[in-house]
Amino acid sequence: MNTIERIKERRASGVSVREVVEPAVNAAESLNETLNAFLQIDRAGATKRAAELDASGETAGALAGVPVAIKDNICVRGLQTSCGSHILGNYHAPYDATVVERINQAGAVIIGKTNCDEFAMGSSNENSAFGVVRNPWDTARVPGGSSGGSAAAVAARIVPVALGSDTGGSVRQPAALCGVVGVKPTYGRVSRYGLVAFGSSLDQVGVLAANVRDAATVLSVIAGRDAHDATTADVPVPDYASELTGEIKGARLGVSRALLGEGLDAEVRASIEAAIEAYRELGAEIVEVDLPTAPYAIAVYYIIATAEASSNLARYDGVRYGFRAEESENLRAMYRRTREAGFGPEVKRRIMLGTYVLSSGYYDAYYLKAQKVRALIKDDFRRAFETCDAIITPTAPTTAFMIGEKVDDPLAMYLNDIYTVTANLAGVPGISIPCGLSNAGLPIGLQLLGPHWSEAILLRLAHAYEQAHPIDARPPVCAASD
């Protein structure tokens, strides 16, 4: 399997960037017929970039010659940025997102843009205007969402790493359902400049990777203060990969029994219980934590995220770029018809919800109250982290479900985020790693949450587990051959 480390070894033994990148592009193209993970595969750009890197002989960058896939809501200059929506249609970004600039600086080769739920709104990738992504472990099933294309591209071994975005679990949940690693950094750790906004106070760019070390390497490249994003913090960025010592003796791991109760699939629960035991064996101390406001997280999340989204998506009005409904009799009609035809049903649902909760007369009862509860959720976490270094939970309540299984039940779909949204509301980092397969052969994910800026500790804990319990060596049903 191609990891960053293995690519580096191969490069050192004389393998060219082209020889690394070309098979990745080939795999992306051939597997896309089945998986639909990519919305754009940039063979020409990737080939040119590989040739340039080969000509320069540069091998020092942390991602030198590493093929990377980018979620289609992150701007890459010259490539499409559709956000999985008809309304952006054929929009091509004229500038690079800061994270793209940084991975390019580190020598990465972008091979394409990955499919996602429209404007990152969804937990199954069924909300993409360009068709559902299929789970490489069982192509009748969803890959999770919204970064389903990025997760599937990594799970199918097309690329070792991909960038996604996580507003309520959109990196971690598909990582869990596709059996890969997904990191959602602390809010403010990674620049959002060039990430198309969904819920601005919740959004973070995250990393999907085949293993913890690769995730750590990419995070070190993309993290850090950015002059273009006022919400990034000036906190030093460690070399996360060098923190992966395997040593976790004495680490205190918090467990909330309430989170392992109702609504959780029995197999997932058993896996998490086993993982907790595994951590105990690795020397971690298991402590009970209480998160009393956790049951309100989903409600709070769907108020704040939709409120922000209703405003963030106002710019898609057909005036300057993207799709415009033609031949409208006046401006109002142009707005209405453009947005009616351009947005899918889930996006419309959220715009309406968000508009409602911000409306005069409802603001206090919904938006303002949600902000108050959000503050309580933050407090819960602060208190919990006084007694532990990280909290362990399932990432998602079930393994990958069947395509079409939940499309008619938005609430059941929203509950998929029950373990992940709290991290976005509190602004704390989270990581999902594989913790075994179900009887049906589907990946199960465990989630670790830590206090602000604790990525190094989370990655070390995740890495220690990964070393002791590697995911089943069987590759997914649908994957590139090495």
Added chain:
Amino acid sequence: MKNGWEAVIGLEIHAQLNTETKIFCGCSTRFGDEPNANTCPVCLGLPGALPVLNWRAVELGARAALALGLQLNERSIFARKNYFYPDLPKGYQISQYDRPFSERGTLEIMTAARDEGGHARDWRPMTIRITRLHLEEDAGKNVHEGLPETDRYSYIDLNRAGTPLAEIVTEPDFRTSWEAYDYVNHVRRALQWVGASEADMEKGNLRCEANVSVRRVGSEKFGTKVELKNLNSVRFMQKAIEFEIERQINLIEAGGAVTQETRLWDDRAGETRVMRSKEEAHDYRYFPEPDLQPLVLTSDFIARVHDEMPELPEARRKRFMYEYGLSYNDAAQLTSEHTLADYYERAAQTSGNPRGAANWIRTELLRELETDGRTAAESPVAAEELGALVRLIDEAKISGKQGKDVLVEMFKSGKTAAVIIEEQGLAQVSDAGEIERLVGEVLAANPKQLEQYRAGKTGLMGFFVGQVMKASQGKANPKLVNEVLSEKLKA
């Protein structure tokens, strides 16, 4: 205004802050460039772009707030004001809402009623309560004419989108259109004075909206208010308010009721017209802007802005009256502009005669400047040179009348007064002996007139003065000539 009625007026001013670059990106704020030349992903509202606050706008906003007597809030919050319009690229304007930049201002202005001819009578001080001054971004501009197919399309120029604005809102403290007029002029002058804004309504970098209602005198309750827009000059605003007051009074007296609505001033028709009614009013769905941190002003920052503030016009006017003995009107005129006040102070110091310098500037210099369309800062006659001229007159080197000609020449040639006096041989004769000699000659040459004078025809004094001046080729010091003549004629 009709007897028994009272108007209640509140004003909203939008002033463009005088920064080089926009409030949330690095694009130039220059006026008059090619459409959309000064744009970037941020001010175009492209997907993924984020705002970053320009601190120069904060500094100038703080200056404006202090100049208008507002209290700066140590912590304020940017908020999104959501509405759809083609000149608003993000679908929301970044503004401030419930936690503004500055609040609770009290501002003393001078105001006066106007007579039929529009002349001010009886200036009096008045205190205006300013509710708030907050920071926000401007929108772009829709263009509906002058380009191809404007019957089917409109065009958008986003050069202005993201220009920093200070929105200044008053309490409903005005009772007449002239009070409002005097307030806006005061604000314009104050903003220009501290360098916060060019505050030029013609250029559109100061815009005004008025809320107007009427009520019976003695009534505590406010009437239904009407919002007035499209007030493109201070005079238009005054006229629009005047029209609106009368319209509302007539409406109510005729048994009607005022509708809450927005009306536009049509200057050609001389009337206000409905733009939109309350039913169509926007719900802006304000909420805190998540892309920007709360704006925190440290005590160091506030102290620095205080230190960098120039002396404000009112304070300077008072000081001119106290320190230089000027009248209210003279001091007010000389503090109407920052550069003029500076000019005056330098001239006053060189001249050693502050009141004389004030008179010369007000009556002579400003007229010459106005003819040329220049400001005091652009005067070809330096303040020190004007001061020197005043000193030469006070020292009787030349007469006041000659001084006026010399000043005109200074304007034209750029030469100093001393050089012009030297070149034109204008130096005044103030030698008593010389003047006595001239007087003796004149009296000897006009025995008839001398006899008539001594017989009581004292009106001939002017004749003798004229003769002496003529004999001296105009150089004799007239004061001295008078003195010597009076003496000799008595004998």
